[in-house]
Amino acid sequence: MLDQKLLRQDLENTAKKLARRGYILDTAAFTSLENERKLIQEKTQALQSDRNTKSKSIGKAKAKGEDITPLLAEVDGLGEKLKASEHALSELQEKLNLFLMEIPNIPHESVPDGKNEDDNVEIRRWGTPREFDFEIKDHVSVGEDTALLNFELAAKITGSRFMLLTGDLARMHRALIQFMLDTHTEKHGYTETYVPYLVNAESLRGTGQLPKFEEDLFAIKEPEGSNQQFYLIPTAEVPVTNIVRDTIQAAEDLPLKFTAHTPCFRSEAGSYGRDTRGMIRQHQFEKVELVQIVRGEDSHAALDELTSHAETILQALGLPYRLVNLCTGDIGFSATKTYDIEVWLPGQQKYREISSCSCFEDFQARRLMARWRNPESGKPELVHTVNGSGLAVGRTLVAILENYQTSDGKVEVPEVLRGYMGGKAIIG
RNA sequence: GGAGAGGUGGCUGAGUGGCCGAAAGCACUGGUCUUGAAAACCAGCGAGGGUUUAUCCCCUCCCAGGGUUCGAAUCCCUGCUUCUCCGCCA
Numbered sequence: 024m025l026d027q028k029l030l031r032q033d034l035e036n037t038a039k040k041l042a043r044r045g046y047i048l049d050t051a052a053f054t055s056l057e058n059e060r061k062l063i064q065e066k067t068q069a070l071q072s073d074r075n076t077k078s079k080s081i082g083k084a085k086a087k088g089e090d091i092t093p094l095l096a097e098v099d100g101l102g103e104k105l106k107a108s109e110h111a112l113s114e115l116q117e118k119l120n121l122f123l124m125e126i127p128n129i130p131h132e133s134v135p136d137g138k139n140e141d142d143n144v145e146i147r148r149w150g151t152p153r154e155f156d157f158e159i160k161d162h163v164s165v166g167e168d169t170a171l172l173n174f175e176l177a178a179k180i181t182g183s184r185f186m187l188l189t190g191d192l193a194r195m196h197r198a199l200i201q202f203m204l205d206t207h208t209e210k211h212g213y214t215e216t217y218v219p220y221l222v223n224a225e226s227l228r229g230t231g232q233l234p235k236f237e238e239d240l241f242a243i244k245e246p247e248g249s250n251q252q253f254y255l256i257p258t259a260e261v262p263v264t265n266i267v268r269d270t271i272q273a274a275e276d277l278p279l280k281f282t283a284h285t286p287c288f289r290s291e292a293g294s295y296g297r298d299t300r301g302m303i304r305q306h307q308f309e310k311v312e313l314v315q316i317v318r319g320e321d322s323h324a325a326l327d328e329l330t331s332h333a334e335t336i337l338q339a340l341g342l343p344y345r346l347v348n349l350c351t352g353d354i355g356f357s358a359t360k361t362y363d364i365e366v367w368l369p370g371q372q373k374y375r376e377i378s379s380c381s382c383f384e385d386f387q388a389r390r391l392m393a394r395w396r397n398p399e400s401g402k403p404e405l406v407h408t409v410n411g412s413g414l415a416v417g418r419t420l421v422a423i424l425e426n427y428q429t430s431d432g433k434v435e436v437p438e439v440l441r442g443y444m445g446g447k448a449i450i451g
Numbered sequence: 452g453g454a455g456a457g458g459u460g461g462c463u464g465a466g467u468g469g470c471c472g473a474a475a476g477c478a479c480u481g482g483u484c485u486u487g488a489a490a491a492c493c494a495g496c497g498a499g500g501g502u503u504u505a506u507c508c509c510c511u512c513c514c515a516g517g518g519u520u521c522g523a524a525u526c527c528c529u530g531c532u533u534c535u536c537c538g539c540c541a
Contacts, residue, residue, distance in 0.1 A: 071510060078469075080521095098521045401480080
């Protein structure tokens with residue numbers, strides 16, 4: 024959520040910045056809502072003030088034993104008026120709030136202009152794609168030919184866009200998670216967390232998935248007699264970032280650095296026909312997430328640092344990748360800047376997203392009311408949030424299957440994973 | 452699932468209808484004292500919003516949402532949640 028004050032004081036300029044990402048801010052609608060808000064709020068507060076002073080004088084008169092009937096006559100009807108005014112105000116504030124909640128974040132100056140992913144800017148490449156001296160397969164063929172990956176069974180058990188891993192491939196999947204978590208906790212200073220996979224609507228509002236993107240989520244059927252709606256998490260970002268919702272952090276505790284492995288559940292609404300083959304786009308996948316809660320001035324440096332932490336994993340696994348600065352038309356709703364890390368997939372002859380690292384500045388923090396106490400002012404200030412995948416586990420598995428396939432249809436185990444796999448060097 | 456007790460500022464915790472945004476203690480900040488520090492003493496110290504150049508002033512907030520009342524932290528209802536005991540369970 025953007026700062027209301029910013030919209031009031033610098034509306035045209037803000038609209039211009041939002042236009043860079045293709046969002047048309049309805050400035051006339053905002054101005055009229057805001058003007059009405061001001062009017063009704065002042066009226067309501069005047070009525071409240073009136074009620075307070077009159078009620079106090081009744082209390083005092085009563086204490087002195089005076090007759091209060093004339094005073095009671097004075098407040099007659101005030102309650103109705105006040106109630107009506109308060110009601111109008113809360114309705115208006117709800118409208119204004121919804122309006123604000125649907126405005127995306129302002130792109131950072133360093134984000135390149137662009138319409139869609141074709142306009143993203145490559146920053147650097149790491150590693151050299153391997154030359155194969157045999158006919159290569161894509162990850163689906165490698166997995167199915169070794170009988171370690173099965174989509175048909177998953178479709179029977181559940182439906183499309185699910186997968187089933189067996190034997191050494193399931194083990195490698197687990198090994199990847201362990202390796203990523205160990206690296207981030209031991210080498211990069213993150214604190215491992217285990218979090219709920221079901222979250223409430225308030226948490227999803229805090230990180231920006233609600234109210235706008237409900238169709239991307241799996242909602243749990245509401246329990247009988249309860250008014251709590253739960254959702255399956257689309258990313259660990261939601262439960263982990265919400266650790267700091269409604270808190271004021273001490274300055275010396277920042278930055279907070281959390282990592283968590285969780286499954287992620289996405290309905291993939293609007294992606295019919297995309298990546299239908301293979302495990303690139305699933306309803307359920309595992310991810311190791313990195314989250315940093317930092318002071319405002321540190322957030323863009325933190326983004327660079329966090330991105331490099333994710334890159335470390337690919338480097339250790341020996342998987343070639345490139346780093347991309349997403350353009351204004353491709354960054355997510357809540358992000359002010361996003362780097363995508365794209366891994367090389369020989370089966371597709373393409374670099375494909377394997378991690379997305381974003382800086383949100385205070386956009387999430389404002390919704391979360393996540394603050395820290397600045398010792399210089401003594402006042403609470405909004406924190407900045409930064410997060411990224413370190414990495415998407417399923418897609419990492421895809422990259423290994425394709426990059427490490429052998430001429431006899433097996434898969435070599437990357438060196439760093441062998442310790443997690445009982446020393447195995449080849450699977451399949 | 453059953454029975455009971457709770458949820459108040461950064462923390463502990465008092466407050467059962469008006470004089471309560473809220474005692475007291477801790478923590479924190481500033482000062483006195485001290486060569487310095489500690490102790491002691493003095494003072495300050497919740498958050499959000501409106502208005503304002505700013506001070507002032509005003510409004511809201513004692514888990515959340517409703518209700519009663521001229522007036523609610525306090526009374527009533529619903530939900531959430533924490534703790535204790537019993538049952539069940541991995």
